[in-house]
Each structure stands twice: as structure tokens, then as C-alpha cells.
Amino acid sequence: MTPLVKILFEDWADRSLPLPAYETPGAAGADIRANLPPESRSAGFTLAPMQRAICPTGIRVEIPPGFEMQIRPRSGLATRFGITLPNTPGTIDSDYRGPLGVALVNLGAEPYTVQHGDRIAQIIVAPVVQAGFVVVDALTDTARGTGGFGSTGRK
Numbered sequence: 001m002t003p004l005v006k007i008l009f010e011d012w013a014d015r016s017l018p019l020p021a022y023e024t025p026g027a028a029g030a031d032i033r034a035n036l037p038p039e040s041r042s043a044g045f046t047l048a049p050m051q052r053a054i055c056p057t058g059i060r061v062e063i064p065p066g067f068e069m070q071i072r073p074r075s076g077l078a079t080r081f082g083i084t085l086p087n088t089p090g091t092i093d094s095d096y097r098g099p100l101g102v103a104l105v106n107l108g109a110e111p112y113t114v115q116h117g118d119r120i121a122q123i124i125v126a127p128v129v130q131a132g133f134v135v136v137d138a139l140t141d142t143a144r145g146t147g148g149f150g151s152t153g154r155k
Contacts, residue, residue, distance in 0.1 A: 003125055005069070006062035010099060012037055013058030017117050029072060029122030032057055032102065034114050041116040047106035052086055054101040055120050063094040063125065070124040071102055077120070082108025085121060094128070 009015055013035050020030040035058025036044065047053055063069050071090035077083040086105040102121045106112050114120060 003064045003067050005064070005125060008060045008062075010035075010056075010058050010060065014038075014041070014116070017058070019059075020123055029124050031074070031119040032071075032100075032121050032123050034102075034116060034118045034120045035059070036114075036116040044113045044115040044118075046111050046113045047083070047104060048111050049082075049106055049109055052103060052105045055104050055114055057100045057102060057120075059100050060097055061092065061100055062097065063092060065094050066128055067094055067125055068092065068128045070126060072122050072124060074119060074122055081110075081112050082106055083112055083120075089124070 005020075007019060017033050017035055020032045022030050034044075034055050036056060045053065045055075061069065069092040071085060071088070071092065073084040073088055083104060083106055086103055090103065092100065104114070104120065
């Protein structure tokens, strides 16, 4: 069954902008757009190098129980301009009903202006499994053992 994400526009939001959408038939992520407040729409907002900011999307979402929404960077913005997400992937839980904002950071050398309607990130809707947790006296051995943080080599 395909999960259905319900969308509610903020009162101030520009409803003429497209909803999140998959840009190609094989896309895993749906692009989400900057939906700026009326006073910022003509100029956009500029991220200086190394600056972080929350970019509004103008929407709230209702994600079905048993699913999450992951917010991920768009590869073109990241490679061309250094615009990415500082907490990638960001997770939107199914019980969150507040405004959907996207945390952006400019890792580039030049200021970058986000314009009203720009595609700023992509969203992935994925199933969630909640695990149980239990304290034990020992863990099972594996071939890898306690090796971590690059212990499997460079190749």
C-alpha cells in the first residue's frame, strides 16, 4: 500500500507553488520547495558561507503511523554551491504536526540566495521499525569484533 501524506498549508503560504513531487518515474525522493513569507518572496534570503538557517516550506504534514519522512540534500545544490543540510537526514516523525522547515547550511565559498519556489531538499517517506532494548551480560562474537571507524581498510 502506498502511504498517503496529508498536507496543510500555513495561512501565509503561497498555494500556487507545487506540492512535493517526484521529478522522474524512478526518483526515490520528492523535491520540496522554499515557500517564503510574503515579505521575503521578491528578494529571497541569502546564506553567507558557513551560515545555517531554517528555510520555510509553508506546509505542515500528517505522516501515516508506521512511517517517517526523511529530509535529504539535493545533490545538485550540494555539488555546485555547497548548499546542504547540517543534520542529514533530518527525520520528521509521524506524530509531528508543526511547520515543516528545512535546515540549510552553506558550505560554499560564496553567498547563496534561496529564491521563493526553489527546490531546496528532497523528502523520502520510509517505514519505521521500533526496536526493543535489553541489557545483557555479553554480546556475540563476530569476525569484525570491536573494529570501527575505518577498521575495514581504505579500499
